[in-house]
Amino acid sequence: MCLTKCLKNVYTWNAIVSGCVKGGNLEDAQNLFVKMPERNSVSWNTMISALVRSGLDKKALSLYCRMNSEGFESTHFTFASVLSACGNLLFVEHGRCCHGLVIKVGIDCNKYVENAVVGMYAKCGCMGEAVRAFDRMSQPNEVSFTSMIGGLAQTDHVDEALRIGEGGEQRGSYENFEFPSYRYGQQVHGLAGKFGFEGDIHVGNSLIDMYAKHGNMKTAEMVFANLPEVNVCSWNVLIAGYGQEGQSDKALELLQRMQSHGFEPDEVTYVSMLGACVKSGDIETGREMFDRIESPIVSAWNAILSGYSQKGQHEEAVDFFRNMQFQNVRPDRTTLASILSSCAGMGILKIGKQVHAASTKEALHLDIFVASGLVDMYSKCGTLETATCIFERMPERDIVCWNSMIAGLASHSLSSEALALFKQMRGGGMVPTQFSYASILSSCSTLASLCHGRQIHAQVVKDGYTSDVFVGSALIDMYSKCGDVDRARLFFDGMHEKNVVSWNEMIHGYAQNGCGDKAVEIFEDMIRLGEKPDGITFIAVLTACSHSGLVDVGMKILDSMEQEHMVQPSAEHYTCVLDLLGRAGHFRQAEVLIGKMPCKDDPILWEVLLSGCRLHNNVNLGRRAAEQLFRLDPHNPAPYLLLANMYSSLGRWDDSSAIRTLMCDKGVIKNPGYSLIENQSEGCSG
Structure with a gap:
């Protein structure tokens, strides 16, 4: 039965069309859209926004006209996409008509629409209308500030560009504001110097921030040094810049200079400092900075927590998280993801369950970031059934979620299930990452399935990951474990980086593969x-x-x-x-x-020695090795069986029988064995 006959209602159709769009299969999405027996506003919005994101702005406007002619009501999502298309095409008159409709239907205060209106006028070079629309916004955000600065910088409206930049700081959007590109930021810097605004503290702080965020600390320092006066914000953005570069020594030096010039560090200073310390791996100094903050905000707690987690100091991370709870600081998605990473690293299910309960209490258990951490934690703690349950209940999944679930299946030797899930992921349009390929190649290795391994290798080539060292190593492992060591060597020799x-x-x-000389x-x-x-x-x-x-x-x-x-x-x-x-x-x-x-006292050493004795029938040393194993690993059946078999091979049946009787008396049970081979007759499907 074909897919179109299986889809029962408009919601199912919409979900499939949306899945195609998210997977980059726009042509399939368009074909399905045409075949839909009925549509709603969501159907139209999905296709219009997809066309805009794909740069097919004229097609998007044409579809919008069809939507109107068929009597469907436009929503804020519709108008946001259409206004964006008008801006991209420089169709300012179409954009003005759309703006008029927005006002008429009363959604001109919606933040998505407001940003789209400002962006459309800015792209079309109508900066007067863009500024008026911007000034009417109740809460401008980084999107609107970026649109305004970009448009003003391109049209040489330096005074307005500077006013907007200063307004960003005064209206609380300074932290999130950044120039639309490094080039535009440099243009504003040039215009500021040309018109004598370079010494303005607000402009200077914006420029310092821009250069720092792009890693140009030399120019950021130069702008800072040329300011006739600085404030705490000036020092903070410079410290944050060095923190972003992981140069905690420079950030600390700046903090000392700041204090020597009579400036009192504030909470932002210490948050920037601890961020610098954590990024450079100096978690101890970062913790000192944290302890100086009177009432740390959640981002400060998160910085230390993630630092502990990244350095593998999982016990410290758990203690820190408990202290955070004791201080009644509400965790956010970053907090929970970091502590879940530590729970996974420790493999302690009890603590992981407590974090799961905390995430449910904060209604964050279905957050894509947190849910990925939960899947990873339960997988690494050996509770794969719970991990699978969480994964299946997620309303949406990103590549990290898929990777966590595939890796969980692969680590539990559920290789066939991992391959099936990988195929499902690709079928849904999700593009694998190097971590996806490393996990799935591990599954191919476990199955010794050269057929599947070659298919995955072809996909690696198609997706451009052959030069990735992580994936390359997994391919070498896969070919070697599948017995094709020559192909493994061929790939190894072709690696640009090892x-x-x-x-x-x-x-x-x-x-x-028994090639000792070549290994050496x-x-x-x-x-x-x-x-x-x-x-x-x-x-x-x-x-x-x-x-x-x-x-x-x-x-x-x-x-x-x-x-x-x-x-x-x-x-x-x-x-x-x-x-x-x-x-x-x-x-x-x-x-x-x-x-x-x-x-x-390592039992494996004695078991290996006993195996060698069994091979050469060295009874005296073999018996001593077995006696050590009886003491060190009393429930292991291997030494009993090896010693008994050794006696049997020498015709010492009474001794062999005595060892087997001893084994029974001690309640030691032989483990059943099994073999796994790939069924070559079945082949393998993509």
Whole structure:
């Protein structure tokens, strides 16, 4: 049955048309719009605004005329789109007629319409009418200020541009005001100098802010230095600029200069300072600045909270959030998203549930930003069912939500479900990011599905992510785990930029596929090219040595870790080397190594050694290894089975039976096993 026969009512039609528009499929949206058996104002508004956003302004106006002729009532959304189209086309007379209709139907005070009216007149160069419309606005915002400054700067109305800029500060929109572009800001700066307004404190502050926001701190400092007088706001915008650049030392130096000149820092100063400290990673100094604020606003709390979360100081983040609640400061979406990130990082479900309850209390649990955090938190805390429930109930989803859900499924080895969800996401018009591709390639790796992996690779190429190091590393991993290590190497060699993760994946890929010599060769290339190996690098190359029997090479690499690369060997590294020695039957070296290891009580080390003993039927050392495991990991069936099988292979049936009896007496149960293979006969669909 075709799609059009399945859609039951106008609301369903509207939802599908809107989905096509959001996904960038304008042609499909237009075709569906034409086929709609009935339409309402929402239907028309969706198509008109989509055409305007796509630059098809004439088509939008034509559709608007059809809407009127068919008797549909225009809403503020309609007028906002139509006025924008008139401005883009410079159809000022059409725009004036539309403005008249707006006044007639009584929605001229709607903020979207007000902004559209100002923007239309400004684009058409009718600055007198733009200024009058702007002056009638009850609450101008950054959109209206941006339109006005842009239009005035382009038409050389410097006096009005400066008045608007000053008005932005006086009317409370200064914080959000910014010039429509850096170039326009420079034009206003030139005009201010030409007409002698450069020394005006309000103009100067606006210019400092503009240069600072674009990272040009040298010019911002110059404007500041040339002002005949400055105020606290002047210092604040300069401090905030250095904060944005993450230069906390310069921001701190400015704070000291500010105080030495007799200016008393206010709350904005300290908020800017703590933002600078957090961005540069100096959370401790940021916390000092926070403690100086008498009554911190929620953005100040958020800055410290996000700083703790980003640095992985999750316990401090939780304590800070609890203190925030104790002080009766209401959290906003940023607060909740930050603390949820820390809950996910800690993997503590109890605290995550408390934050969920707080978000519900504040009616923010369905906010797209917060809901994404909840999905991520529940996924990482092992409660995938709740994560799925939240995801499915979200009224709208952005790419972050989809990524969180796909990553959650992938991390729980629900790879087929992750692939299905990825396909659903793409079918809805959502464009994947590098994080989407990394997660879904991980699922292909888990399934060892080369068919799906190649399809995803083709989409990566189409979406332009082949040069992304994150995605590239995931592709190397996918091809390696699917057994196509030559394709993995081909992609690796073609990467324009590599990082330690890329090198690690290629070394590990060779290790997985039994190509020890090539893994060591890549490792040596990595060292020669100056890339610093990390602990994971050594696990990969030592694993390769183990699987290929490269005993001397492996021992040499182990010795080089601390001596040449300043990497402390961990239990995992020793496990790899014990596996290497055990496979090769070098048990005397293995015993010497165990004697030197600082982590003798790690059961995995003894299990690996026992496996090597089983391979070579070294009963004496095998029994000692098994006895260590009986003590360290009493419920693990592996040592009982390995030792029993070793005895059986040597014909020592009584000893084998005794071990199995001991296993039963202690209530140790063998875990059932299973295998997973891709059904090649079924193929795979896009």
